[in-house]
Amino acid sequence: MENNKNFVVGIFDDEDILLGAVGNIREKGVKIHEVFSPFPVHGLDEVLGYKRTRLPIAAFMFGLTGTSLALLMQIWMLGYDWPMIIGGKNFASLPPFIPVTFELTVLLSAFGMVITFLIVSDMKPYKYPRQFDLRSTDDKHVMAIDLDNNRLNKDEISRILKDNGASEVNEKNF
Amino acid sequence: MHATSSVREPLITGGKTVGNVSEDISRQVEGKPTQLWWMAFGVSFVFLLYGLYCICFLLWNGVGVWGLNKTVGWAWDITNFVWWVGIGHAGTLISAILLLFRQKWRMSINRAAEAMTIFAVICAATFPLMHMGRLWLGFYWALPLPNAFGSLWANFNSPLLWDVFAISTYFSVSLVFWYLGLIPDFAVIRDRAVRMGHQTRANIYNALSFGWNGGAKTWMRYESVALILAGLSTPLVLSVHTIVSMDFATSIVPGWHTTIFPPYFVAGAIFSGFAMVLTLLIITRKVFKLEDYITIYHLELMNIVIIITGSIVGIAYITEFFIAWYGQVPAEQYAFYNRMQGPYWWAYWSMMTCNVISPQLFWVKKIRTSIVATFVLSIIVNIGMWFERFVIIVTSLHRDYLPSSWSMFHPTMYDIGEYLFTFGFFFCAFLLFAKFFPVINMAEVKSIVKSSSEKKH
Numbered sequence: 192m193e194n195n196k197n198f199v200v201g202i203f204d205d206e207d208i209l210l211g212a213v214g215n216i217r218e219k220g221v222k223i224h225e226v227f228s229p230f231p232v233h234g235l236d237e238v239l240g241y242k243r244t245r246l247p248i249a250a251f252m253f254g255l256t257g258t259s260l261a262l263l264m265q266i267w268m269l270g271y272d273w274p275m276i277i278g279g280k281n282f283a284s285l286p287p288f289i290p291v292t293f294e295l296t297v298l299l300s301a302f303g304m305v306i307t308f309l310i311v312s313d314m315k316p317y318k319y320p321r322q323f324d325l326r327s328t329d330d331k332h333v334m335a336i337d338l339d340n341n342r343l344n345k346d347e348i349s350r351i352l353k354d355n356g357a358s359e360v361n362e363k364n365f
Numbered sequence: 366m367h368a369t370s371s372v373r374e375p376l377i378t379g380g381k382t383v384g385n386v387s388e389d390i391s392r393q394v395e396g397k398p399t400q401l402w403w404m405a406f407g408v409s410f411v412f413l414l415y416g417l418y419c420i421c422f423l424l425w426n427g428v429g430v431w432g433l434n435k436t437v438g439w440a441w442d443i444t445n446f447v448w449w450v451g452i453g454h455a456g457t458l459i460s461a462i463l464l465l466f467r468q469k470w471r472m473s474i475n476r477a478a479e480a481m482t483i484f485a486v487i488c489a490a491t492f493p494l495m496h497m498g499r500l501w502l503g504f505y506w507a508l509p510l511p512n513a514f515g516s517l518w519a520n521f522n523s524p525l526l527w528d529v530f531a532i533s534t535y536f537s538v539s540l541v542f543w544y545l546g547l548i549p550d551f552a553v554i555r556d557r558a559v560r561m562g563h564q565t566r567a568n569i570y571n572a573l574s575f576g577w578n579g580g581a582k583t584w585m586r587y588e589s590v591a592l593i594l595a596g597l598s599t600p601l602v603l604s605v606h607t608i609v610s611m612d613f614a615t616s617i618v619p620g621w622h623t624t625i626f627p628p629y630f631v632a633g634a635i636f637s638g639f640a641m642v643l644t645l646l647i648i649t650r651k652v653f654k655l656e657d658y659i660t661i662y663h664l665e666l667m668n669i670v671i672i673i674t675g676s677i678v679g680i681a682y683i684t685e686f687f688i689a690w691y692g693q694v695p696a697e698q699y700a701f702y703n704r705m706q707g708p709y710w711w712a713y714w715s716m717m718t719c720n721v722i723s724p725q726l727f728w729v730k731k732i733r734t735s736i737v738a739t740f741v742l743s744i745i746v747n748i749g750m751w752f753e754r755f756v757i758i759v760t761s762l763h764r765d766y767l768p769s770s771w772s773m774f775h776p777t778m779y780d781i782g783e784y785l786f787t788f789g790f791f792f793c794a795f796l797l798f799a800k801f802f803p804v805i806n807m808a809e810v811k812s813i814v815k816s817s818s819e820k821k822h
Contacts, residue, residue: 225580229383230812236585244586250593268509268518277522290527290608294534297597301538305545308590309575312583319571320578325556327579330383
């Protein structure tokens with residue numbers, strides 16, 4: 192789908208220099224494609240202007256589904272489908288149903304959220320990611336700038352990257 | 366942004382850089398296993414095979430090959446089950462609860478502790494399955510599935526059924542949490558393999574890492590998922606041992622019918638779990654030369670958790686006795702008198718020595734910062750915690766209501782063999798994990814290199 196794209200790739204050694212650089216570069220009107228880091232850099236999503244993820248909402252909805260399904264299942268099975276007297280208790284009473292309800296809430300919430308995460312991040316076992324620099328999982332922060340998306344040319348962007356503390360600037364074509 | 370008090374001891378020693386972290390931790394995945402690894406694996410595998418033979422014998426002949434009798438209908442199987450589940454608790458405590466409390470020292474130890482949790486829970490699950498005798502029917506009996514009885518559903522009022530749901534949820538959620546942490550680290554090994562020219566290894570680890578790219582957007586979502594999983598795992602881990610304790614506490618057997626069981630079991634679980642983490646990590650850091658990442662300071666902090674939880678367990682023992690006396694129920698009073706003075710006095714006093722007295726030694730700084738002392742005491746604690754479960758289960762059962770039913774429990778070689786099986790499985794699995802997976806969470810450790818690493822002089 193995205194063929195023959197040209198990128199300028201800036202390499203940063205330090206997360207604090209990177210954070211400052213992202214702000215300055217965006218102020219100059221350069222659009223950053225993405226920044227790849229070996230570890231989560233706190234505050235990076237804010238300076239890049241990303242909206243907060245809605246995954247917590249997904250987790251809550253999956254959890255709510257778990258709670259309702261578990262309660263419905265237990266009340267229907269022991270209360271209506273095949274009622275039995277156990278220890279002289281009510282057929283469908285809430286307190287003994289709480290443990291299973293809780294466990295199923297957690298189970299559905301956790302699995303639903305993680306599967307949603309894998310889908311929205313487009314992560315699959317058979318997929319090779321597009322890599323701008325192999326050192327981005329080792330010890331470098333890698334900033335990729337899509338030339339087709341920017342008005343400035345290659346040399347101008349390279350100069351801005353260098354001025355803002357990039358230790359190397361490379362080109363990458365896909 | 367990077368503020369760590371200078372009073373705190375560094376969490377990473379040896380002046381490590383971010384690049385050193387990838388190098389030091391990926392090394393053992395990329396290299397060939399050492400002779401020591403093969404020896405340890407060989408010994409564990411022999412235990413596994415012997416245990417497998419005992420299991421086959423049990424499945425062929427029935428549960429009668431165990432030493433159980435009409436009075437003591439639950440003994441080593443449930444003791445071992447509770448013991449292993451308890452050990453599993455430390456992993457989740459370290460990865461989830463300490464994450465919520467923002468304790469950075471968890472970062473070097475959470476990966477191995479979570480692996481231990483997963484293997485320990487598998488070991489635990491084998492015992493109830495074996496006790497079913499016909500374990501291929503286990504799912505059928507334990508899960509609410511339509512069946513030929515019409516449908517007579519599973520009994521949701523039973524703590525044993527709660528246990529099925531609690532343990533299986535705990536296992537699956539811990540597995541997901543552990544795997545999520547491994548994803549970025551698999552990508553590290555993949556990219557190193559590409560650079561070294563090992564294409565096959567790169568493909569395998571890419572598949573394992575789900576094609577991780579490390580983009581800022583992915584990291585943002587990833588951190589959010591990790592935080593919520595921690596929030597979900599925290600009540601989950603507390604619920605698991607609570608429900609395990611209800612297997613006993615909701616019965617009316619004197620010695621089991623106690624309301625303090627849930628918190629007391631949870632504290633005991635964390636106590637024994639930390640002891641097992643210490644035993645494993647002291648060996649792992651030595652064998653894989655990770656002394657700069659798992660420092661004496663880490664061991665000391667874990668020992669402090671052991672003092673706290675060990676003291677809670679000690680207070681719980683005393684409270685049980687006080688309430689037995691104060692409650693004035695003769696059967697209850699006899700049960701506790703019998704624990705101390707009856708035929709199983711030796712089990713009771715082993716438990717008291719190992720669990721109440723030995724962890725108090727960690728108040729001395731010299732002892733809690735000594736590797737040899739920590740290693741020895743961590744094993745003593747786990748012996749004590751095994752005796753705790755044995756004391757609760759067997760001594761409460763063996764003096765039945767009618768003196769004509771009084772009896773003792775004697776384990777057979779099949780009781781022992783199946784316990785050895787779980788040890789064999791546990792250590793085989795842990796050794797395979799330590800060989801093929803990064804034993805320390807690289808991404809998390811890298812994030813604290815700048816703030817918490819000892820500077821080179």
